[in-house]
Amino acid sequence: DEYGGLSGLITIEDILEEIVGEIQDEYEVEEKTSQKIGENAYLISGTLEVEDFNEHFNANFSDEEATTIGGIILEKLGRLPNPGEEISINKFKFIISKIRNRRIVQVKVIVKSGEEKNEKRAH
Template identity: 35%
Template sequence: MSSGRDMLRRLCGLLGLTPARNVMLLPPPGEGRAPNEPAGRDGAAQRSDRDRSNGISELHELEVSDVMVHRTAMRGINADEAPEAIVRAVLDSPFTRMPLWRGSTDNIIGVVHAKDVLRALAEPGIAPATVEIARVAQKPWFVPDTTSLKEQLKAFLRRKQHFAIVVDEYGEVQGLVTLEDILEEIVGDISDEHDIDLQGVRQEADGSIVVDGSVPIRDLNRALDWALPDEEATTIAGLVIHESKSIPEERQAFTFHGKRFIVMKRVKNRITKLRIRPAEPPPAARS
């Protein structure tokens, strides 16, 4: 059975890319293993390898729009804010990179990297109030929402970049996509010490899940090990609208795909909050 490092090297081979000899794709054997974790592979590990193989083979079937962070969930920076407020927002954010906009969130003028902000602050005579954020920001990279994940992954590796703004055929901003978003389609969730729980999702004491309507279905499936379909809709609100064939009112409830969906809040024609719980089994027929 191939190791995880072999799997990633095979992925690069499938994409026509050859990693440099001094590039470490994964930690040396043992470094990432818990102290009491056995070295041998069991059935779960073999299933994990099969899942990764399936993830690689499906890259050409999925598009950037399938995994991107939707524009309604994007967290960006207003270039017209006071410099010290921008610096604080960047350093307080759990994200390494954030889009920079001016005038409108659709007008992305750059991408701010926390490391570049720290580097600017280290310059002599520079204080948070004097940082010119537009000069610190990197040029944004715009990619079509119809780009296949296989092609986007190749582009990320070729350009040595991790972050792109997703636009539709008219150039309108649809969201953002990162290298990590694509890799998670292959290897599952990639967590580190700075990761936070899925935003817009809250576990309630009664076992139900309260979800913002803008949460992507794929993220919800990944976080909760669900299998809600995402072929006809991208967000959980879109799924409810598609399945109900209506724009539901508040307190309306629907049952499909083994879940009970209750509309908690609606703003104009947008479902902004839902409660989801397991569907109750039908009553047993009397004999």
């Protein structure tokens, strides 16, 4: 500003990430994409590829519209969910754990026995 103060800083990486998505570099530690936290319960990254999720959880989500699990959740809800919000899709219950920069960062997944399908609910 006119007084020499700094309001914010935007780097080239910030601009590129807005255009092409998250960029990993040699200084960033990659988060684990899946961690078992209990029987039939897992913490997964919202950036986990649909293809990898399908392979790991024996699922059959299409990756035509969304390529990540976070994208699948956004597609089904039609909006950005809040932390703690739940959505059931097929045999999975997804509970939103972390949101950052309008992206789903971490999700708790519970593999259900199959009685409820496509149910949405706020927690």
